[in-house]
Amino acid sequence: MSSRLRSNLWGYLFIGPFIIGFLAFTIIPMLASLYFSFTDYGLFDDPVWIGFENYIKMFTEDPRYINSLKVTIIYVFAGVPLRLAFALLVAMLLNVGSRAVGWYRTLYYLPSLIGGSVAVAIMWRNIFGDDGIVNIALKTMGIDSIRWFGEPTAALWMLIFLSIWQFGSSMLIFLAGLKSIPASFYEAASVDGANFFQKFFRITLPMLSPVLLFNIIMQTISAFMTFVPAFIISKGTGGPLDGTLLYSLYLFKQGFEYFNMGYASAMAWVMLVIVGILTGIIFLTSKYWVHYESEGK
Amino acid sequence: MTKRRPRYFLYHILVGGFAVLLLYPVIWLFVSSFKESGDIFITAGSLIPNPFTLLNYAQGWEGFGGYGFGTFIKNTIVFVIWMLLGHLISCSLIAFGFARLKFVGRGFWFMIMLVTLMLPYEVVMIPQYIIFSELGWLNSLKPLVVPAFFGHPFFIFLLVQFIRTIPRELDEAATIDGANTFQIFYKVILPLIVPALATTAIFTFYWTWDNLLGPVLYLNSPEKYTVSMALNMFLSNETVSNWGAMFAMSIVTLVPVFVIFFIFQRYVVEGISTTGLKG
């Protein structure tokens, strides 16, 4: 009894800061937004209760909403796997003991360090412009140049390329994960005559799986929430023809440009449910593929 | 050793060459910051500034309204340091609790923590703003920095995943030696998650550096502005944006982040190997 109480006490002592912070700064705003989602609320006037009207409107009479959902899903399901694969590949390339590697890591991380400043948008405009380097490359390969900013699908892919380009944060986490795999494991495998692919699938991937789980979940969540790149690249419009109108951007527009905060809140809670379900599924499957050293083999 | 040379050579060609390709946009930004503001888009295809000018740097560094750009950099550094302290202390404690201790409601609180990440900030922003305004914290760093001392889900989760890769036998050995829970955290776990802590530090540094919305909401006096806000001030929605100055200051603000990353990335990758994991 007393030992159970003690372990509970220790547990809450350690996670206490999170609970206090949650109760102080997060729960009230969250509940408030849940309440707003059932109201007609224009930010400056008092909310008026309208029941499920916002939620119904979303799926029945707002084609822009459906479109933004579609665009976001493409963005997430194309962008996240590509970004993670790319990040893992580069992390493995940079996980060697050369002196120059520190520089390489920094250089490869540089695109991510530029972050969401407007300078990125300008760079992207230049690169994907009519006479930009991408179109020049396409032309030399004999492909017609593309109006990246004028064609909805192309514009969305451009956004996806941007997210792949800024792969640095996932790469860094993979690197940290790769580094915590004891070298002795590989040495033992080499002695057994394992080739590169065997080592990758038998040692690297299982040992990396907790970190991979983390990256998949976090990248999925943050991809669903993506706002800044879409905002700066489309100059806040989500154009052309709503081609880059990601969920968060449309939500922002509803809340702060059209002053439909109630509707925006409802959108936010639908998003929470979608992302929550997806995360839940990933967690459930993780039992079968994530390997925790601390839980034995 | 000599046998390996050609392979290393190939490695450098491949990795270095690919880096140049990836960095083309950054190089373009860098070169453009030395062009005359009006030329940037006219001569966009050229990577040689002609004429070469440092005027953008001079103009940008001057800042505006009597505040030099150095002020904004200083403010941002102070902001970053508070965030670093907050995240490193709180997240490691909380993560240890989630990863290693058994207590009632662990799964519940972990879930709650992840859920807070899933609600778009735009809709909690206003109620949260009102709370901070009631507390009298507006126009200060407090609304941005104080929550950092209560953990951040991203880093907590990250550290949890790393702690879970550490074999439990190490804890058990320490317990036998008479260590209490806090000592296990401090003496066993903490040294072993240095790479993850370094990752946390790097991310905190650059996310804070890059954070625009927070400072925009809570900092009112220009003397308190951060670099991300200041950079946007070179833009104009009505007349001509001063792209040159903006690019120049973007480069300037990239330098500290670059340096910090270069220093800390060694801890990310060297942490374990130097401490030595006795598995």
Place this chain on the structure above:
Amino acid sequence: MKRKSLLLVFGMILVLLLAACSSEGSSSGSDDGKVKLRIAWWGDQPRNDYTTKVIEMYEEQNPDVQIDAEYASWDDYWQKLSPQAAANELPDIVQMDVSYLAQYAQGNKLADLTPFLGEQIDTSNMTEDYVNGGKIEDGIYGMNTGVNAVGFHYNPELLEELGLGSEIPEDWTWDDYKSMSDKAVAQGAFFDTHLRPDVFFDYYLRSQGSRLYAEDGSGLGYEDDKLFVDYWSMIAEQVEKGATPTPDALAQITGIEDDPVVKGEAIGIFQWSNQFVGLKQVAEKPLEIAPMPGPGTSDGLYLKPGMFFSVSQNSEQKEAAADFLDFFMNDVEANKLILGDRGVPGSSEVKDALKDEVSEAQKQVFEYVEWAETNSSPMGAPDPAGAGEVIELLETLAEQISYGQLAPEEAAESFRTQAESMLGQ
């Protein structure tokens, strides 16, 4: 090595934190019975600089007042303002845009300035239309800081080169526009770079005796969808024949810097007069301003408030705030710093005094706005709540029409149903 660098880092941290604490201490210690005002605006580097100087000038003349400036770029500014409004923490004086004024005024976030007019704020040198620019329902919720008017900003050298005469006549019509476009296209040049959908469709409607929004803001202000079809058919034709770049080509443009006019590929741009100075600065070409095509130019044209200064409802020093507004609008010396950056000033006295101060390009703007003063009609109510959404709808439809994906007739119908429901809320 590692130990040392860590120590160094910690040393730096300590120094910085100490510095931060000490600076915070000194700034809060200046409570000396002064009236303290907060003022917020959006703007770029030059505007922030000169406005700070104007404030310093005012503080010198009014030693008992201290004004704290809070400025940000356009996007950041509005992001900042909405939570402040929701928490009733707005600065005493806030810069407002036509597109947000109604929203903030009807949300009871702005003070009615009517009681201050003729008292703290001297309007004797301004026209009634000018002051009424900030009128919402029965109150004046923003002081107009200056006006703009739309026009055609063109390159006369290119015009001449293409054999279209040496200048565009004051009384040109849409028919002239079309025929001149034909000639430009024949020689491989664009005539213009597209007309911003909301601004110029509204101009067209006004020139035909209607307007885009109903006066009370509850719906659209035109009855006959033929107007929509006529206007957008013309626009679609212009794009089709190549007189105006296609929307996807336009989307590739970064900003004014690589605009077809700047690159010498188009004759001119239809835009607001305050954008002329920037265009001329970038283009480094001789540029002229022509009025909008007729018929009905003077009905269509109006003087649009460039921006407003409003006093917030939560301000506890509304009189002091109004006094500063008066200084900003009427003080000649202050306006020699402002130089019409926030629109052509309303006070005739200020305007006369500025004529010799402003740049060549700004002078052209002043002259055009002066001409427009006598060749325009009152603006009417500013954009109603919901206008933001309507404008985006129109932009989307306009894009689809230009791509040829949507017939103007269909667009007219779809615009009417959707816009009415957005405005009717």
